[in-house]
Amino acid sequence: MIVLRKRPAPSPLWRWLAPLLALALAVAAGALLFALMGHDPLQSLYVYFIEPLTSAWSLSELVVKATPLVLIGVGLAICYRANVWNIGAEGQLIAGAIAGSAIPVLLPGWNDPTALIAMLLLGALGGAAWAAVPAFLKTRFNANEILTSLMLVYVAGLLLDWLVRGPWRDPGGFNFPKTVSFEGWHVMPVLTGRVHIGAVLAVLAVLALWFVMARGRAGFAVRTVGAAPRAAMFGGFSEARVVWGVFLLSGALAGLAGIAEVAGSIGQLQPSISPGYGFTAIIVAFLGRLSPPAVLFAGLLLALTYLGGEAAQLALNISDKVAQAFQGLLLFFILAADTLVHYRITFRHRLSAGEGA
Amino acid sequence: MEQGQSPSAETPLLQVRGITRRFGEVVANDAVSLSVMPGQIHAVLGENGAGKSTLVRIIYGVIRPDAGTISLNGRPLRVTSPAEARRAGVGMVFQHFSLFEPFTVAQNIALALGGKAAALADRIRDVSRAYGLPLDPDALVADLSVGERQRVEIVRCLLADPRVIILDEPTSVLTPQEAEGLFATLRTLAGEGRAIIYITHRLREVRELCDAATILRHGRVVASVDPKTETAASLARHMVGADIPAVRAAPPAERPGAPLLHVRDLTLPADGPFGVALYGVSLDVRGGEVLAIAGVAGNGQRELFRALSGERLAQARGVICIGGHDVSLAGINARRAAGAAFVPEERLGHAAVPHMSLAGNLLLTRHAVDRDLVRRGVISWRRARQRTQRIIDEHDVRAARPDRPAAALSGGNLQKFVMGRALDRHPKVLVVNQPTWGVDAAAAAAIRQRLVDLARAGAAVLVISQDLDEIFQIADRIAVISRGELSPAVAVEETDRERIGLAMAGGFERRHAPGAGA
């Protein structure tokens, strides 16, 4: 049987080895999955993980998909550091997309750089406002934020659905559930290929939060509240303020990701604007060890699983759901490997104590 | 029980040989041996961390030894679980009670013994009456006092009719009078031919109660003695391995200073269903003196500390003053800025963040009061490390560096760091909850000396403690807290353990609200 013995302090070596081990195990499990579905595992792995990295087009797609994942993931990493479980980032993304789209839909005439800035700000505000609900319910009524933030994902999806089928539908759009196409300064400027300035915002967010977590008093408060709430109270930090702060921050970043998606890669509002970025970003945060710089790499890796899923659908005729399954497996292995950071694992036969007694 | 057929005076009832157990790199028990005769009350004496709890948990089957043998009545005893130990005739009363609060007394006992709770009620009444341990089988454990909970533990243990009974620090939660009652019960049990293993670090009890003593230090047996022929000092020397200096205190000044900590009629409702309400607590601590608050655990000590530190605010102005400033509605950092420092009871998780570096833990209490540590929201880790190093050096915190996590330090060293962190600011007012709880004797002596020295240098020191020996060593005046009410403070010369003990049992209460805390 497996016996865990707590290490006196977390192992710094395993802290960095664990995600790599998890990745290796997840790839192995993925190969097994492909083999079970009747595909050559090695070739499938090549199609899934390597091929997308071999063309300029797919590399730019990688950045496009990593942009929302990193933006959301870095916010969630801060949340989870504070032991606050915001799992409703998908809803905050949608709320941000809706809020930011108000300008192109309702004020189409305002089309200059300030309009774009206003869209981004509104996006962040929309996400933050959506995240404020679970923050309020948790701090005021003690309601579990996991459940409330998740319920609001469904509500946000239905709100978006209502808008694009109802009041915000493009009158010249042949009754398709879509808003007008965004044009001019309602679209994110492009850097190269389809990579838009949202990628720059994501990198800036990572750098800023890296600094705040390492050197800022606010980051110190977040870490303390997450690690030992009573000690945080002894330090004079308010748990409620930290809950509010991390919810508003992660909501704003998710909202920003939402408007950047709509104004960047999609170009209009439609019933479905995200393949579950808000949920995948949870995995990004964990794979990145809840540390901002590592989240950047984790975001690129998870973006690769989306590209790989699309490639597998085309080349191997497998459902692109394989991406989601693989992501789930990856998170499992990350969490299992994390045990090695805090515990020494030994194997023992059931009655070996009898030898000594 | 069949193994109890012919207890002869010559064969030990329980014999332990060469027990060894490691936890990681720590050897908690190193070839420990002891034997206990029937009818004997056998003390296992040692400091915190000497390996007493590990030893008895091995005997009771909770943890397994790496090597060594145990025999009961001359036959090898091999148990891999407490249930087997109970069947074999070994019972145990835990230090941190292993009770289930939402359940009734009978349900708690049924969980250990098997069978349905209803069927046990009569046996519980019989046994509790026979040994002077009155209990209501249908009462909820959550509603019982600490002393009553211990009775549940003992009755649960006795219902299995054990030959060997292990008690782990049983008096640490009792008033002196309750402890006397317990001793009477233990003598009755020993008189029935049972063997009793009594774990403690309290020398007074060993000499009063026990027939034999095995002394552990750093996991090894350093002496096996007859406590009746030893003095407290000789026992202490065995236990610690060196002489512990007595606390030296100059007598308090003839004319004590002005009250630096002033509390007037502090009343706070219970914070949640498991909390204790405070009723009309008033106290004054003057510069130059140590005021100690005695009491049985769970009578509002934690709540009083939280209210004094500002973790929880008072409900009106004019209730708490520090150095002449009304801080009733000011948070903990404002109170620190007014010259106060605080040391809570629990080191890991309250006084310190376990997996955070010592420098981070310094920052925990300083980020708002040391202006040069945080500027415009940006932390200077360099200064935090320097200041941490200074505390480590000046307060003799061993095996410590500013970047080591707090959890890596031993209890005594971490407590020295936590005390040093408070003293380093030369506070005018210091509030300490259980200053030496779970700390080795040398560190405890050093900490007590620091507290007295701080007071004599002009500060007001308030010590909340369960340890009457400690209180009588360092206090100038003593008050007692019981069910959220505080007795008037009396000078230490005008009272004694007996009277304090009666007050701890609630002898002074004005009964603001009957059934408080329930």
Place this chain on the structure above:
Amino acid sequence: MGAFEAFMLTVIAAATPLLLAAVGELVTERSGVLNLGVEGMMTAGAVAAFATAQLTASPWLGVLAGLAAGMALSLVFAVLVLTLAANQVATGLALTLLGLGLSGLLGAGFVGLPGERLPKLEVAGLSDLPLVGPLLFGHDALVYASFALTIAVWWFLFHTRAGLVLRAVGVNHDAAHAQGLPVIAVRYGAVLFGGALAGLAGAYLSLSYTPQWIENMTAGRGWIALALVVFATWRPGRALAGAYLFGAVWILGLHAQALGVGLPSQLLSALPYLVTIIALVVISRNRTLTLTNTPASLGQPFVPDR
């Protein structure tokens, strides 16, 4: 059949999966383990049940397959949080993501196919009685099973020694270990039971509620079941009442749409989620109630010294 009877029948159908999943999770949480993967286990149960029923033409084998799929996922969860002491919240989320992903992958070939349906248990004569007939008789076996399981769980938890042991483990795992109760084994059992019932709830969805496989057909019911456990303050009887309340809200939205109430259909569809939030707030704001009822070890990892 009158409109009220028709309404009540659909409420029963909507409440049954919620009740099954909530009662399972209630047992898991009573043992001190928080499994947030109900949604994932339910989805896996739905697709496994549907696919098996398709391939074997036996809805009963489908039910078994759904139950087994839920249990299999919960076993993975148990190994992580019980044997490897992983974070329960994160592992539960992982379970949901994995369950949704695997189900989408395995169910891809079954989307849109007409399904097998669980037979209704008609009782000759009785089913035709006015009002009580259609309400009490003529449901499929899982509806009756949901009631039987609720009663059985109540009886088990509060009237058997094994139930007392399970609750003791959830209240204080250190004390339970010190008393020699098998903490980890009890929790394995409780987690597997929760997984089985979540799988059963999924099977009900794809074999009875809407006998087909649609991706994301659980539509948040797993999460609502989790909220229901909190709402019920970990008591089976209240879980039953809560499940029917939530089921009624769910159906009220659908009926209001059909009646053409002047509200957007999306708002009516959002009703169950909004009501869940309100219910959580109502119950959580009373801290004494939640604190005294929450199993005290809930969500805490347990690693014994041995």
